Amino acid sequence: MSEDTKVQAELRTSFGKGFARRLRAAGKIPAVIYGHGTEPVHVALPGHQVSLIIRRANAVLELQIEGKGDQLTLVKDVQKDPVHQIIEHIDLLVVKKGEKVTIDIPVVLVGESASGTIANLDATTLSIEAEATHIPENLEVSIEGLEDGAHITAADVVLPKGSTLLSDPEVLVVAISVPSSGTAADDEADAAAEAEAAAE
Incomplete structure (x- = not known):
């Protein structure tokens, strides 16, 4: 894993739209980590760094979670505000090194x-x-x-x-x-029309 995919994650204990809004205002992104039979873990991620990483499809984040150690995760879903395109929430799937x-x-x-x-x-x-x-x-x-x-x-x-x-x-x-533009046929039709008009 490269250094640029290592992300410091903060554990979240508060939830709700109001708290999520305050997180985003502070430049952080709410996220949830799930998979491998583990209980979902709610975290806050650094907004700017993560926004750059997830421009790539199927980004993998190596999270360094306070008090819980490192966790390898795959970005499964990114929810954005449809108007402002601000990232509202990210779903992360737990993966293991070597796992397919x-x-x-x-x-x-x-x-x-x-x-x-x-x-x-x-x-x-x-x-x-x-x-x-x-x-x-x-x-x-x-x-x-x-x-x-x-x-x-x-x-x-x-x-x-x-x-x-x-x-x-x-x-x-x-x-x-080969694209069928139709221009040659149109030109021929125009020429024929002009010939008919001249004959009359």
């Missing part, structure tokens, strides 16, 4: 398809099983030089070492096609 977890990983296209074609991303995420401490930030799919009609399925995507594909291997991830 099921997560959805964003698909990112790399390169350029053949001239005149466009790449249609059909599957924006793929579900995989990976070690909790080795979760990839994204899955890169190269479309460099692919021609019209080419397609890539989930089975074609290269996964990081130790990861297993859980999505249907036949799921279409990317399809390459």
Whole structure:
């Protein structure tokens, strides 16, 4: 685990919307830790640091909890204010080093398809099983030089070492096609119309 994922967490004993509002006003984020048959633990996290970390999908936080030692957690849910986009609450799942977890990983296209074609991303995420401490930030799919009609399925995507594909291997991830702009046909129709008008 890298140093930037180590987070100091404070135990919370007070609850309710009013207390949560005061926490956020102080630059902290209310969170709950659960999983592995343990009782839920309510904590407050440093807002700015955690906001930067969870920009990455499936972020793992190494919490240093006062009085309870270190705890490895996976960010499972982030609740935001729909208007102001302020993080209101985070759900954290307890994970163990070496343990495998099921997560959805964003698909990112790399390169350029053949001239005149466009790449249609059909599957924006793929579900995989990976070690909790080795979760990839994204899955890169190269479309460099692919021609019209080419397609890539989930089975074609290269996964990081130790990861297993859980999505249907036949799921279409990317399809390459030539956009039907219709401009040439429109031009021909316009030309024909003009010819008819001239003949009259």
